Amino acid sequence: MRTDTRLPRVLHILLHLDEIKDPVTSERMGEMFGMDASLVRRMMGGLRNQGLVTSIKGHGGGWQLLRPTSEISLMDVYVALGSPTVFAIGAPEPSSPCLLEHAATGATRAAMNAAKRLFEQELRNVSVSDLAAAAKIGG
Amino acid sequence: MRTDTRLPRVLHILLHLDEIKDPVTSERMGEMFGMDASLVRRMMGGLRNQGLVTSIKGHGGGWQLLRPTSEISLMDVYVALGSPTVFAIGAPEPSSPCLLEHAATGATRAAMNAAKRLFEQELRNVSVSDLAAAAKIGG
């Protein structure tokens, strides 16, 4: 697969949504972020389903935040995107009862699980408003 | 791309190599592990270049460990495979000077970097012989 770049792109969108306040159409976002409007709708769809944003049809419609950004963690966004696969590396279920294969698989998974837990913990510790604040002070 | 499963598979191979002692041909490994001999040679090639194993051509040839497994960490193996990309998630270099995009990208990368450091640390803390030991006690 290609690298999944949805998380940073959706975060970027949310940060702008927060500044604009008024509903922003998928079309407009497509222009702003250099992507197709359909792609915007698909990425944002998960966030709507999780109650992070709302989408309004028809004239004057578009996308809007439903919660203050201080109450949206990066983990919330990640989950709304469907908790996509974190690793490009994988350890498939052992195909044989071989204990050595099991050990090799288990060790690889253990390292990945530890890393995944930390990754998700980092996402939980940061809110979208933290990013806005970091941007303002030049971080 | 597909999920990269080379690390656990090469570890499995090394564990068997350690038990067999004598050189094992790519052909034989292919049968043992259900993969093409060429694929075995390509995966093991990196390990040879790093001095973890040796490959002997001609009659009675094949692959052999060059070091005790207690002196081969999982990190050594990972590096020998070319330090493959860890994450399926990515945060591409910002395409604009937008500070919000920069913040979104930076936060994603920060979480990934923390996770990657832990992943590699876990790999450093485990040797191939640790896996053999774990397999023996049923771990």
Next chain:
DNA sequence: AGATTCGTTACTATTAAAGTCACATGAAAA
């Protein structure tokens, strides 16, 4: 009614590993 905007489906492009073939190169054995 008509224009706008989302919601969704279907399809193609992209990317890197997985897997397959073929063959040149080198080493041992007969």
Next chain:
DNA sequence: TTTTCATGTGACTTTAATAGTAACGAATCT
């Protein structure tokens, strides 16, 4: 030295999942 074995390597196809594109029905506002 000829044959056989085994690695080393290049070219190619397959696979899997996101990225990207196009189209159109449904819902909403003017």
